[in-house]
Amino acid sequence: MQGLRLYKAEKLCSRTAVNQLFEQGHSAIAFPLRMVYRLHDPDGEASARFLITIPKKKIRHAVGRVLLRRRVREAYRLCRRTLLHPALEQAGLGADIAFVYLDKEPASYHTIESRLRQLLTRVAQAAQSQNTLNS
Secondary structure, X not given: OOOOOOOHHHEOOOHHHHHHHHHHOEEEEEOOXXXXXXXXXXXXXXXXXXXXXXXXXXXXXXXXXXXXXXXXXXXXXXXXHHHHXXXXXXXXXXXXXXXXXXXXXXXXXXXXXXXXXXXXXXXXXXXXXXXXXXX
Protein backbone atom coordinates (compact mmCIF):
# COMPACT_ATOMS: atom_id res chain seq x y z
CA MET A 1 0.00 0.00 0.00
CA GLN A 2 1.42 3.30 -1.04
CA GLY A 3 0.39 6.90 -0.97
CA LEU A 4 -1.75 8.66 1.58
CA ARG A 5 -4.99 6.91 0.68
CA LEU A 6 -6.90 4.97 3.32
CA TYR A 7 -7.73 1.46 2.21
CA LYS A 8 -10.56 -0.81 3.34
CA ALA A 9 -8.02 -3.16 4.93
CA GLU A 10 -6.98 -0.36 7.31
CA LYS A 11 -10.45 -0.08 8.85
CA LEU A 12 -11.14 -2.11 11.96
CA CYS A 13 -14.42 -3.88 11.19
CA SER A 14 -14.26 -7.27 12.87
CA ARG A 15 -16.41 -7.56 15.98
CA THR A 16 -13.98 -9.99 17.60
CA ALA A 17 -11.03 -7.67 16.90
CA VAL A 18 -12.92 -4.71 18.40
CA ASN A 19 -13.83 -6.75 21.49
CA GLN A 20 -10.20 -7.85 21.92
CA LEU A 21 -9.06 -4.27 21.49
CA PHE A 22 -11.26 -2.92 24.28
CA GLU A 23 -10.63 -5.91 26.59
CA GLN A 24 -6.85 -6.24 26.17
CA GLY A 25 -5.85 -2.82 24.87
CA HIS A 26 -3.95 0.02 26.49
CA SER A 27 -5.45 3.48 26.79
CA ALA A 28 -4.04 6.98 26.40
CA ILE A 29 -5.74 10.37 26.52
CA ALA A 30 -4.85 13.61 24.77
CA PHE A 31 -7.98 15.68 25.25
CA PRO A 32 -10.33 15.74 23.27
CA LEU A 33 -9.29 12.25 22.07
CA ARG A 34 -8.94 8.97 23.90
CA MET A 35 -7.02 6.22 22.17
CA VAL A 36 -7.21 2.51 22.90
CA TYR A 37 -4.55 0.45 21.15
CA ARG A 38 -3.40 -3.15 21.02
CA LEU A 39 -0.16 -4.34 19.49
CA HIS A 40 -0.18 -7.79 17.88
CA ASP A 41 1.51 -9.90 15.25
CA PRO A 42 0.71 -8.54 11.79
CA ASP A 43 -1.95 -10.51 9.97
CA GLY A 44 -2.76 -9.61 6.41
CA GLU A 45 -2.12 -6.47 4.42
CA ALA A 46 -2.50 -3.59 6.87
CA SER A 47 -0.04 -3.15 9.72
CA ALA A 48 -2.39 -0.73 11.48
CA ARG A 49 -6.18 -0.81 11.58
CA PHE A 50 -8.26 1.97 13.11
CA LEU A 51 -11.74 2.80 14.35
CA ILE A 52 -13.27 6.20 15.13
CA THR A 53 -16.11 6.66 17.63
CA ILE A 54 -17.96 9.91 18.25
CA PRO A 55 -20.54 9.25 21.01
CA LYS A 56 -24.08 10.45 20.41
CA LYS A 57 -24.30 11.33 24.09
CA LYS A 58 -21.55 13.95 23.65
CA ILE A 59 -22.34 15.30 20.14
CA ARG A 60 -26.10 15.19 19.70
CA HIS A 61 -26.44 16.10 16.02
CA ALA A 62 -25.37 13.69 13.29
CA VAL A 63 -23.90 16.57 11.28
CA GLY A 64 -21.49 17.32 14.14
CA ARG A 65 -20.51 13.66 14.53
CA VAL A 66 -19.82 13.33 10.81
CA LEU A 67 -17.73 16.53 10.85
CA LEU A 68 -15.60 15.27 13.74
CA ARG A 69 -15.24 11.81 12.21
CA ARG A 70 -13.96 13.41 9.01
CA ARG A 71 -11.50 15.59 10.92
CA VAL A 72 -10.10 12.65 12.90
CA ARG A 73 -9.91 10.46 9.78
CA GLU A 74 -8.07 13.16 7.82
CA ALA A 75 -5.59 13.77 10.63
CA TYR A 76 -4.94 10.02 10.92
CA ARG A 77 -4.59 9.67 7.14
CA LEU A 78 -1.89 12.34 7.02
CA CYS A 79 0.02 11.38 10.18
CA ARG A 80 0.11 7.58 10.02
CA ARG A 81 2.81 7.28 7.36
CA THR A 82 5.39 9.39 9.16
CA LEU A 83 4.67 8.48 12.77
CA LEU A 84 3.12 5.03 12.96
CA HIS A 85 4.02 2.79 10.03
CA PRO A 86 7.84 3.05 10.25
CA ALA A 87 7.83 2.10 13.95
CA LEU A 88 5.46 -0.82 13.40
CA GLU A 89 7.42 -2.14 10.42
CA GLN A 90 10.70 -1.89 12.31
CA ALA A 91 9.22 -3.75 15.28
CA GLY A 92 7.47 -6.30 13.05
CA LEU A 93 4.14 -5.65 14.76
CA GLY A 94 0.60 -4.70 13.83
CA ALA A 95 -1.71 -2.40 15.75
CA ASP A 96 -5.43 -2.03 16.25
CA ILE A 97 -6.36 1.50 17.31
CA ALA A 98 -9.66 3.07 18.38
CA PHE A 99 -10.12 6.82 18.73
CA VAL A 100 -12.95 7.99 21.00
CA TYR A 101 -13.97 11.66 21.04
CA LEU A 102 -14.44 12.99 24.61
CA ASP A 103 -15.44 16.66 24.38
CA LYS A 104 -18.99 18.03 24.15
CA GLU A 105 -17.95 20.75 21.69
CA PRO A 106 -16.41 20.20 18.24
CA ALA A 107 -12.67 20.90 18.25
CA SER A 108 -10.81 22.52 15.39
CA TYR A 109 -8.88 20.40 12.92
CA HIS A 110 -5.53 21.75 14.17
CA THR A 111 -6.31 20.73 17.75
CA ILE A 112 -7.37 17.26 16.67
CA GLU A 113 -4.29 16.84 14.49
CA SER A 114 -1.84 17.87 17.22
CA ARG A 115 -3.47 15.57 19.81
CA LEU A 116 -3.61 12.69 17.34
CA ARG A 117 0.11 13.15 16.63
CA GLN A 118 0.80 12.86 20.36
CA LEU A 119 -1.23 9.67 20.58
CA LEU A 120 0.35 8.05 17.51
CA THR A 121 3.79 8.89 18.91
CA ARG A 122 2.86 6.96 22.07
CA VAL A 123 1.89 3.91 20.00
CA ALA A 124 5.16 4.14 18.07
CA GLN A 125 7.13 4.32 21.32
CA ALA A 126 5.22 1.33 22.73
CA ALA A 127 5.99 -0.67 19.58
CA GLN A 128 9.68 0.19 19.82
CA SER A 129 9.83 -0.69 23.52
CA GLN A 130 8.06 -3.99 22.90
CA ASN A 131 10.51 -4.71 20.09
CA THR A 132 13.48 -4.15 22.43
CA LEU A 133 11.89 -6.43 25.07
CA ASN A 134 11.42 -9.22 22.52
CA SER A 135 14.98 -8.91 21.19
